[in-house]
Amino acid sequence: MGEIQREPILENEEEDTQAELDVWKYVFGFGEMAVVKCAIELGIADAIESHGDSMTLSELSSALACSPSQLYRILRFLMHRNIFKQTPNNQGPIMLAPWHALSTRALANGMPSFEKAHGEDLWSYGATNLAHTQLFNEAMACNARLMIPAIFEGCGEVFDGLGSLVDVGGGNGTAMGLLVKACPWIKGINFDLPHVVSGAPNCDGVEHVGGDMFQSVPKADAAFIMNVLHDWGDEECIQVLKKCREAIPKQKGKIIIIDPVVEEDNKTGDYKLNDFRLMLDMVMMAHTNTGKERTMKEWEYIIKEAGFNQITVKPIRAVQSVIIAFP
Structure with a gap:
């Protein structure tokens, strides 16, 4: 054999x-x-x-x-299936062009830099240029993969006791997916514009909801807003925060904001991190119509105007800080 x-x-x-x-x-x-x-x-x-x-x-x-x-x-x-071919589209010039028009934003009656360069604002441009939206969301997802571990390391207790959490402006859901994986008891809601969430991948424990944060926010025990409010001016931020306040419980609800807090005095805090925060402020000037990085006084103003009274700020190992506010 x-x-x-x-x-x-x-x-x-x-x-x-x-x-x-x-x-x-x-x-x-x-x-x-x-x-x-x-x-x-x-x-x-x-x-x-x-x-x-x-x-x-x-x-x-x-x-x-x-x-x-x-x-x-x-x-x-x-x-x-190779029936059509996609020509590589270099996104670099799209985001670089507004920098060449930065001076127009500084003029008394100047046009926003992105609008000067491309004829429409960043969000309108993204709604009709989905390749750009995809690249933008991938960049935000990459940032989320770095930020979420830093948040849990610095103040993971902010998620204790939450039964549900809505990520306002959550893009493709990467951040919420990571949060739910770390806190499986939380029901996650990833909330963004319809054309954004329509391409979001399925994720266990996360529901994708399309809508307009200026009109309403899905109800949850708490609202999570990461790298969103710095894209908007004070009035827009107050409007969004009011919608978040309407969406959370009056007694035990809270919002968790992840955004830079600019140090007013470079002698305090981390000078290098503050340098990056000031550079991000220039990014906001170049790419958004009204966005800006805020000092703690400026954060307190918009948060309190939206009806939140108790505010706690927790620094983490990142350019951003965690701002927790209660009604």
């Missing part, structure tokens, strides 16, 4: 994986034909050919009278 050899487990696993992929292919084999038919009916190829060159998603959606977010999903499917 010849020698019997056992096949490597890896080969069997590869065969099983391939068999599973084949099954999925048979189940959804009609899908590719249906999406190609959809692309033909919409006239995607004809629009690009008539344009004579590659088109941005904004240009193509306007030409076809399509929803940018829905069109992007169709194109993503077709690009994955």
